[in-house]
Amino acid sequence: MTTDNTTHFGFKQVARDDKVKLVRGVFDSVAGNYDIMNDLMSMGIHRIWKRIAVQLANVRKGESVLDLAGGTGDLTALFEQCVGKDGQVVLADINAQMLRTGRDRLIDKGLAGNIRYAQVNAECLPFEDNSFDCVCIGFGLRNVTDKDAALRSMHRVLKPGGRVIVLEFSHPIDPVTEKVYDFYSFNLLPKIGKWVAKDEDSYRYLAESIRMHPKQDELKKMMENAGLERCEYFNMTQGIVAVHRGYKI
Template identity: 40%
Template sequence: MDFAGKDKATYVKETFNAIAGRYDLMNSLMSLGMDKRWRRLAVQKVGAKPSMHILDVCCGTGQLSMELGQAVGNHGSVTGLDFSAKMLEVAQKSLLQASNLGNIQFIQGNAMELPFEDQSFDGVTVGWGLRNLPDLHQGLREMVRTVKPGGKVVSLDMAKPSLPGFKQAYWLYFEKLIPLMGKIWANKASAYQYLHDSAREFPAQEELARIFAECGLENTSYHNLAGGVVAIVSGTRPKE
């Protein structure tokens, strides 16, 4: 993948800073409006309940964090962490316009070195973020470190459909149409070319579940959405 002569972390940060203002619109367009339902399913999968404390890594514009906030209520808390200042600005503006979302805070930080003590959270989520990490295994190990025994780590991200015919049509759509949409709606075709390229290189859902296990989680599994275009992958930190 071409990062224009930059390391992946720098390239990704600059890319998401550039598209922050249109990120939510593009997500809705690309998913045909299904992204909100997918986030709700991820909230269910992590087991978010009132009074829980949940970490949302690579929170971006905070849409998943705010879904989690509804689940944990005013006696719980959600911490959304991202390294893109522009994405966090959008998240904070959205939070100010919302209500009844529990105790949510957004902080800027590095998913490779999470600024939290061991076993700080009842659950950890990451939405469309793992494929952007410079080291997938290190990022997952950090999430495992910060979740309590018995808590879940849940990823919602692009996956790889396998149905013949549909698979070919999907990748053609992704390769040709998505960058064009990015150029029209976000004035940044290269960012959405990166989305295609990173999805191509990202492990398939079956492989990602195996990597979850390698990083210390048990009962790992995946759940396909939209024919395997997107998948929820999860695992539980073993009880000590």
């Protein structure tokens, strides 16, 4: 339960103004091991989830894409292949350490010519109206303090006909998967974080933040309230992850 002055940070209630700093601390801590942990946590399946999200974005040659909460650049690299040399991808993240890690990784891959970088807050994007053909936020919306403001901001910077893609951990659609997932999330995941990233608390926050994230139908309604149309979602891995898609008409 949140109020005008508080919000949730995992299962804790914190002052709204403090959440950004707390989330920044989490990602400052995990940035160096982020890719390794993603592979371990998902057994590599996160790469399939990301490819499916990019397919659902239906990005074409010459288009412009904003990759919000882009982290270490996995989605940016995939979108770069879609837009080609005449298009552009902006890798954006609120966390400077994650953004530096993503930039260095993409440069090391030889991907630089049509990629730009921006440190931004998703709630108040510093781009002009109607700037992008696609705005994607992958595994980042749950960390945003004001999700409604972020969705409105994404809608504003979209071109007419553009689409928002939200790739996010979600809620299992059957009780068996939910029980197994809960056991893994709260018993094994923090231990993996402790052993590999030397940071148990950040991965406990990750599990808690997923449980506090809106369910599939609720997020769809939030997207509609932000002005997006033809909103729909696609469950993956029994609803552990979902891709939401909406259009600016």
